[in-house]
């Protein structure tokens with residue numbers, strides 16, 4: 001039901017309500033809602049009442065009402081402080097979030113905020129997310145009882161649906177009814193009424209839903225809140241904790257599967273070279289990050305064999321206890337010298353190096369300006385640090401500069417990738433560093449995919465740059481072009497000392513095996529002396545991009561499209577998987593990359609080139625892709 005009137009010659013929303021009811025209850029519901037629309041107590045009289053009736057196409061889920069508690073606050077200041085205290089457990093910008101709750105003009109829906117980053121993640125920030133399609137099983141005559149607005153009861157019902165939605169961790173609300181001065185906080189399965197959240201007569205209000213996008217992405221949560229029918233029954237003893245562990249685990253897995261996001265990786269019986277062997281048969285690989293084929297280079301293999309005999313299989317502890325061997329030190333010296341940094345600090349994986357370094361550098365008092373396409377390890381570093389994170393559009397230096405100008409914290413950090421892991425495009429690092437340093441901020445670049453692949457001799461995106469134009473922190477992995485595993489933070493002496501003393505990911509994890517470190521050192525040593533593989537890889541990348549563009553599968557390459565990864569856009573997740581499966585039937589292994597590595601509905605085929613691919617391999621790939629993508633588009637439902 002929606003009732004409208006006029007105020008100062010403009011349309012005015014007088015009242016609105018909806019409910020899920022059984023067919024036998026329709027008549028009394030219509031009567032109840034009409035009485036409510038026409039109630040004389042409204043400040044503005046209803047001139048038009050619209051009632052619409054929908055039939056459900058899915059069975060509603062039945063959930064219990066949340067148990068309730070009361071938090072009495074003496075005044076508005078105390079109530080707002082309570083909201084800020086709750087928000088600060090979840091977001092780095094609690095004051096900004098409080099403004100959504102207290103400042104008009106109000107959205108009709110709720111703001112959806114991602115925990116950790118504090119980012120708004122609803123699709124339409126002007127409209128917000130509308131929680132609809134829920135009904136009341138707690139009243140004996142629910143239709144008739146709709147005749148009068150019962151703030152508390154209706155809010156508890158709505159909050160019960162919100163609390164049961166996938167990914168939701170908490171909800172906070174201040175009503176926009178000028179005379180309703182109570183709000184609520186819903187967290188850990190309990191609805192707590194908060195008194196004195198505003199002064200009588202204040203027409204402002206707002207609602208915030210805090211979501212963990214690692215559990216369910218925002219689209220999935222919104223869909224559930226706006227469209228999934230839910231009936232809310234009486235509070236039960238078991239509803240003190242709304243879902244069991246088993247239910248939670250099953251429903252998360254089901255939601256993931258239903259969205260076409262589950263994976264079943266292949267098992268390899270050979271190295272990940274172009275002509276590989278899996279338990280499903282032979283495959284021509286275009287999906288390995290062993291870009292230079294170093295994992296099968298005899299010098300690297302021999303270094304591992306020698307190290308295992310001399311130093312054993314395990315490091316026996318953290319780098320701070322028994323985990324630093326001669327092999328670790330050699331890997332660090334070789335890498336620092338190769339990449340032109342005073343120090344390289346080696347950790348067990350690129351993921352670990354990234355989260356450890358960012359957690360150490362950032363914090364709630366630091367603003368991190370982060371490219372929208374940054375890798376999960378960089379995002380997780382910001383989350384661990386509880387940094388204020390401002391996400392800027394991908395590869396947009398103007399947006400970075402604008403964000404730097406708005407920084408209110410003492411320190412800021414700009415975070416980008418060197419070669420982007422999903423599109424293979426190169427960041428103009430010198431310009432990025434110039435802008436960053438101009439604002440006194442720190443430049444951190446993760447060149448996981450650029451090391452060994454771009455730059456005249458394969459030293460990555462910083463090759464040839466003078467020290468003044470280099471990022472302050474260069475993050476790198478040994479797991480890709482170096483053909484081994486591990487990650488590096490390349491930094492100056494002082495920061496290296498701080499990482500070695502204080503970075504939790506460095507101190508509180510066993511060091512990688514000396515065998516691994518020895519292979520990394522050998523791989524770097526090889527590439528410092530011999531650049532043939534780098535040149536061969538770069539020729540393959542140019543050739544593949546040219547052929548794919550000529551076939552109309554990708555846009556014509558730009559000057560920044562230099563990395564060994566090529567993104568072929570496919571769109572829906574299901575189509576990407578169908579194309580991947582058909583390519584596999586033809587003996588080709590190309591990864592279909594789906595959410596959360598890329599956006600929802602923006603699945604891609606991610607082609608990885610290596611130095612060991614031949615011209616024939618590349619031609620076969622392009623011809624097969626043309627064929628399979630053509631067929632997939634023709635078969636797609638219109």
Ligand SMILES: Cc1ncc(COP(=O)(O)O)c(C=O)c1O
Pocket residue numbers: 349350351352354375377417421446448449477478479485486487
């Ligand atoms: C850009 C980027 N950074 C970091 C990592 C993590 O590196 P590693 O696989 O060594 O943990 C990856 C790879 O997955 C990546 O693509």
